Amino acid sequence: MSIRPPRAPVKGTRAYDSSGRRERARRQHEQALEAARALFLEHGYVATTVESIAAAAGVSAATVYKSYGGKAGLARELVRRGLEGAGPVPAEERSNALRHSGSREEVVEGWSRFVAELAPRTAPLFLLLRDAARTDAEAADLYAEVDEARLKRMADNARFLADAGYLRDGVSVREARDVLWFVTTAETYDLLVTQRGWSLSKLSRFVRGVMTESLF
Numbered sequence: 001m002s003i004r005p006p007r008a009p010v011k012g013t014r015a016y017d018s019s020g021r022r023e024r025a026r027r028q029h030e031q032a033l034e035a036a037r038a039l040f041l042e043h044g045y046v047a048t049t050v051e052s053i054a055a056a057a058g059v060s061a062a063t064v065y066k067s068y069g070g071k072a073g074l075a076r077e078l079v080r081r082g083l084e085g086a087g088p089v090p091a092e093e094r095s096n097a098l099r100h101s102g103s104r105e106e107v108v109e110g111w112s113r114f115v116a117e118l119a120p121r122t123a124p125l126f127l128l129l130r131d132a133a134r135t136d137a138e139a140a141d142l143y144a145e146v147d148e149a150r151l152k153r154m155a156d157n158a159r160f161l162a163d164a165g166y167l168r169d170g171v172s173v174r175e176a177r178d179v180l181w182f183v184t185t186a187e188t189y190d191l192l193v194t195q196r197g198w199s200l201s202k203l204s205r206f207v208r209g210v211m212t213e214s215l216f
Helices: 019-042 048-057 061-069 071-084 091-099 104-132 137-163 171-182 186-195 200-215
Strands: none
Touching: 019 048, 019 061, 019 104, 048 061, 048 071, 048 137, 061 071, 071 091, 071 104, 071 137, 091 104, 104 137, 104 186, 104 200, 137 171, 171 200, 186 200
């Protein structure tokens, strides 16, 4: 019977470190988004191409398509991020938390601040999509999607106000929804801040006043 010589110890293989690859991919994604926002707002949605976005971002067009699926995907992600607002906690979560504050005044004050926080981040994108929707089917679908989502959110907020007993007698949930929808439109921000030069704090006070006078 032969005896096999002992096997030579197998050299340990170093585990593949993918953190560098992930970081490069993250930077490319961010560069594409930043380039898309800048080019969309400068040249319009329709005139901006994926190729021009890729060139400005220093990535390939294939990378942009793979990451976002095209211009609509980029615009959708820009809107999503804009709606998250500033800070580590998304604005929607902070808005929901206000419902447990126990005070109607705190809810109204908080919601009016959210308008001033989110509008500069989202209104230019909403207006961009609204204008592009006239000639671009993808932009039209995306604009309808984000506008419907906002309307549903305002309906949810209105039902909260009704369930909490905050609405004035005679004010329906539908009417409350429409008031909340109006003060959060991109057009309201554009007219008062962009065109008339209002400050964000003045916009916030206006929103608070409209909600208070119309609903309570």
